[in-house]
Amino acid sequence: MGYIEELRKIIGTRPIILAGAGVAVTDECGRILLQKRRDGLWGLPGGLLELGESAEEAARREVWEETGLEIGKLELVDVFSGKKYFVRLPNGDQYYPVTVVYLTRDIRGGELKEDGEESLEVKFFPFHELPNELSPLVKDFIEQYFRG
Template sequence: MGYIEELRKMVGTRPVILVGVGVAVIDDGGRILLQKRRDGRWGIPGGLLELGESTEEAGRREVLEETGLEIGELELIDVFSGKKYFVQLPNGDQYYPVTVVYRTRDIRGGELKEDGEESLEVKFFPLHALPNELSPLFQDLIEHYFVR
């Protein structure tokens, strides 16, 4: 049982603050790797930290688990938090994420493939041809970082 499951046993579905990470993986052609999640929205790979894990370790782990790619060096982009990102899961669990977002061009290996659980599809997109259904975090990332 992981940290979040143990925490939920104590607090139930009440709102909590959880730290997460997202990684904008950019290929040699300047395209960004997106994953389509179960809610039908596209966003960057990422997830929540486990106890004792750094944000960099979590970012690398999540990218590998969700996309099959091994990545190396990470560059901090920004931290996203606040009411706008509030999440209520279908099971009633509620949380406010604090998401640390990195960028990398350092793809070291692996084979691009969705995991079938969190990622229904993974694909590199040119920034001028992104899918329509984007997660709120990714929409903000595009506006605040890639548009500049």
């Protein structure tokens, strides 16, 4: 049983704050890698930190697990948090994520493939051809990215 499952046994479904990391992976053509999640929205590869894990370690691990790609150098983009990112899961669990978002162009290996659990589909998109069903985090990242 993982840390969050153990915590949920104590607090139930009440809202908590959880730390996570996401990565905007771009390829040599400047396209961004997105993953389609179970909620039907396209998001950045990423997930929650495990105990003792750094945000950078979590970012690399999550990209590997969810997309099959090994990434290297990470550039900090921003930290996204607040009410607009509130999540209520189908089982009733609630949380406010604090997500550290990185950018990388450093794809070192692996083979692009969805994991079938968290990623139903993974695909590189040109920035001018993004799907309509974007997560709020991706929308905010895109705005931040183009402002910079």
